[in-house]
Amino acid sequence: MTPISRGFRGRSRPDAPADRVPPGQYVTDDFPVLSAGPTPHTPLDQWTFTIEGEVDEPRSWTWEEFRALPSEQVTKDIHCVTKWSKLDTQWEGVSIDTLLDGVETEADYVLAFCDGGYTTNLPLEDVTGGKAWVAFAYGGEPLEAEHGGPARLLVPHLYFWKSAKWARGLTLRNEDAPGFWEQYGYHNYGDPWREQRYWGD
Amino acid sequence: MARAAVLGRLNWRVASVAEFVDETPRTRTLVLDVDGWPGHRAGQHVDVRLTAEDGYQAERSYSIASGPSNGKLELTVELIEDGEVSPYLVGEARHGDTFEVRGPIGGWFAWDPAQGGPLLLVGGGSGVVPLRSMLRARPPDVSARLIYSARTLEDVIYRNELEALGDDVVLTLTREQRDGFHTGRVDADLLREAGVPPAQEPRIFVCGPTPFVESVASELVALGHPAERVRTERFGPTGR
Numbered sequence: 001m002t003p004i005s006r007g008f009r010g011r012s013r014p015d016a017p018a019d020r021v022p023p024g025q026y027v028t029d030d031f032p033v034l035s036a037g038p039t040p041h042t043p044l045d046q047w048t049f050t051i052e053g054e055v056d057e058p059r060s061w062t063w064e065e066f067r068a069l070p071s072e073q074v075t076k077d078i079h080c081v082t083k084w085s086k087l088d089t090q091w092e093g094v095s096i097d098t099l100l101d102g103v104e105t106e107a108d109y110v111l112a113f114c115d116g117g118y119t120t121n122l123p124l125e126d127v128t129g130g131k132a133w134v135a136f137a138y139g140g141e142p143l144e145a146e147h148g149g150p151a152r153l154l155v156p157h158l159y160f161w162k163s164a165k166w167a168r169g170l171t172l173r174n175e176d177a178p179g180f181w182e183q184y185g186y187h188n189y190g191d192p193w194r195e196q197r198y199w200g201d
Numbered sequence: 202m203a204r205a206a207v208l209g210r211l212n213w214r215v216a217s218v219a220e221f222v223d224e225t226p227r228t229r230t231l232v233l234d235v236d237g238w239p240g241h242r243a244g245q246h247v248d249v250r251l252t253a254e255d256g257y258q259a260e261r262s263y264s265i266a267s268g269p270s271n272g273k274l275e276l277t278v279e280l281i282e283d284g285e286v287s288p289y290l291v292g293e294a295r296h297g298d299t300f301e302v303r304g305p306i307g308g309w310f311a312w313d314p315a316q317g318g319p320l321l322l323v324g325g326g327s328g329v330v331p332l333r334s335m336l337r338a339r340p341p342d343v344s345a346r347l348i349y350s351a352r353t354l355e356d357v358i359y360r361n362e363l364e365a366l367g368d369d370v371v372l373t374l375t376r377e378q379r380d381g382f383h384t385g386r387v388d389a390d391l392l393r394e395a396g397v398p399p400a401q402e403p404r405i406f407v408c409g410p411t412p413f414v415e416s417v418a419s420e421l422v423a424l425g426h427p428a429e430r431v432r433t434e435r436f437g438p439t440g441r
Contacts, residue, residue, distance in 0.1 A: 009257075
């Protein structure tokens with residue numbers, strides 16, 4: 001039985017609608033930073049974004065080429081496994097559908113790779129169909145390095161560690177393989193609405 | 202995943218407050234009895250869940266302060282004025298009160314004695330908490346240096362314990378000057394002077410508020426430490 005914590009009443013109840021705040025989360029207005037190591041600073045003239053792995057032909061964009069792709073402005077709620085949720089965050093990015101347009105693959109999974117060695121794994125169907133972007137702007141400004149700039153993945157329907165910072169590409173894979181946090185005890189899929197925070201959740 | 206099946210789910214466990222220690226005017230260490238606590242590695246954290254009488258629940262994460270060999274679980278919590286959980290843990294909870302914990306969590310910002318040293322630990326404010334767990338886990342043959350920044354002497358957490366470690370601990374105060382203490386932020390000069398040189402290949406752990414960690418981690422890389430040896434944990438101003 002869940003013990004009552006004597007004397008705990010909680011803050012005034014969340015003003016956000018319950019259908020926007022997953023279980024165990026609280027709403028914050030600021031934008032906390034979480035990362036495993038030093039913030040990388042890759043100069044834009046050395047930056048590329050690459051689609052590789054189980055594809056007919058790898059493809060890669062320079063920063064200029066990437067920024068010339070059609071982009072979308074999206075407003076999304078984001079949910080960090082460390083319990084904060086932030087509502088109505090405004091991003092601009094290139095849809096992964098755009099990056100995969102015309103790519104022939106039989107892969108079912110992607111492993112995103114990043115500056116700094118960070119990786120995260122996702123089912124391909126979770127980054128296609130208008131569900132994921134490579135975002136380069138936040139709140140109308142270029143994405144700051146500490147928040148993953150110049151560009152990060154944005155996969156808002158999963159816990160935010162899946163929205164890998166400093167993203168440099170996607171490896172398409174026939175088989176799933178755990179990414180960085182997924183090897184260190186965090187859930188392989190990470191659905192906030194099912195509170196899939198850790199292994200076994 | 203196979204690993205998940207082996208590890209099993211991290212279940213919520215009932216924790217009761219055995220005792221508490223007021224470390225500073227804003228931080229309190231809670232010593233907890235936890236049913237079936239499986240033990241932890243230095244540097245890991247736990248999720249804490251409070252439940253109100255009407256069933257309302259609030260969850261936050263806190264670093265573990267105790268060393269792995271201590272049977273009890275200790276958390277050191279800093280009061281966040283407009284926070285929801287920390288005012289309860291720092292100001293309200295007393296002997297015998299109960300809540301739930303889940304963990305231990307995290308395998309990256311963690312250190313085992315078997316991994317060896319030397320250790321270079323750099324903490325800002327309550328970021329010293331998981332580093333203290335590492336110092337407690339450290340066997341005598343592993344050298345360590347903690348560089349710890351606090352606002353004032355009064356804000357230094359674990360002061361007696363850290364001062365007993367002598368030269369292994371370097372304290373700097375950012376908001377006051379005191380004899381025998383460094384003054385000012387942890388900058389490149391202090392890291393060069395008091396840190397462990399890159400040639401000794403220290404294992405580096407940096408924990409503190411985001412601007413502190415951003416700055417210290419960048420300086421360490423600039424001093425020649427490989428980025429992959431600099432492990433960080435940050436906390437923002439969000440209501441812990």
